Amino acid sequence: MKYGSAFLAIGFALLLWQGIVTLTGLPKFILPGPRLVAESWWTNRALIAEHTLITAMEVLIGLVIGTALGIASAIYLASSRVARLVIQPILVFTQALPVFALAPILTLWLGFGLGSKIAMAVLIIYFPVTSSFCDGLMRTPRGLLDLAQTMQAGHWRTLRLIRIPAALPSLASGIRLAAVYAPIGAVIGEWVGASRGLGYLMLLANGRAKTDLMFAALLTLGVFAVLLHLAVHLATRRLSGSSPDRA
């Protein structure tokens, strides 16, 4: 039923799209119809696949590195009061800076290859992962910590056996947010300077008035983003199941 309604919505959107194209008679370099886009997608499938692979690699590597860094930082922040006092304000400040503004500098430093795009993806997802996991680690139910204290537990064992498992649902929501943000970071990086990737292909197609190819690339990016979101959602479902409030 869930999928049925999704297909219905997609079908409706396509109809609406075709309707607008037919009614307004807009030239195809302004708004190509869905049929033209589908044709263009099929003719250029090898090209699109090649660029999709690049963007997917940037996003996935960025997601892994950003999540790992976020997890490590959150554990460090949750373990040290001093770190929370000193580092957290810095983190919040850097977050106030639009990450997009850093894209040209990253390209300058890391070049036109994968590095600068991965760095963008890492930067954009680092904060949501760190802050949601750290939040979870700081909200361990008081009673569990009392119990651990009466059991003469050490700091690290309490962290490993109680605080981290109790915070996994928060980590899961952080990673889900990250999966939404990571493609944005990678594509912005590609816009600023790249020779490969879906973002680059979209700019290129746009510049040559191949709007149908641009739409094909855009839709491919959309499908990739949705698939990534679903995959991450499934992968983190186990983490969400262990909330101390549930049971």
Added chain:
Amino acid sequence: MSRAPGVTLEGSASIDGAPLFAPLRLTLPAGRWTCLLGGSGVGKSTVLRLICGLPTGASFDGTITATDTRPIPERVAYMAQDDLLLPWASVTDNIRLGARLRGQRADADRLAHILARVGLSGHAQKKPGALSGGQRQRVALARTLMEDKPIILLDEPFSALDAQTRAAMQELAADLLQGRTVLVVTHDPAEAARLGHAIVVLTPKGVTDCPPPAAPVPRPVDDLDTLRCQAELLRRLRDAA
């Protein structure tokens, strides 16, 4: 388990300068059950947390000593109204939590024995979410027993259970915790009358001892002396309010 010592708490507590309880002297006789009865907000949980060595938010001016003069916090096991089970861990892992938190190996035979004594042998691999409230509290009791500490501090341990489960849990706990120095903090006069070798009522003015009924602990729910004691305790609580 080492021999259970007696414990004495002497002093007063205040929160931001406002007195929580007046200077008092509370003695837990060695190897016996002491029930500390009081209404909400009189500081009975604070007394228990002070003995545990847990943070209280109140400032305590006084001393807490064991009759053998050795330190107390490392010799206590603590059980609260909330079962405090880890929902992601199996019953077995919950029971041996103390050993895992200290990086020790839990004795598997002892664990199996304790599981059998609380009547949960068939549930060892289940998660707490699959158990009833009474079963979960039995797991918490098993975890407390597994710690094998001479001093047991129970903070309203059965108050979230329904009446019949509570009565059964009181009997089970009284049986399994025999010979240890037990402090039960409770607001339930019936519980104090059933379980206390010593019964102490805490009010803002301090503590008063109440003579316990003659029958051995756990006292039958229909014992007349116990019911009279329960009524007397209720009267004292209402007078203090």
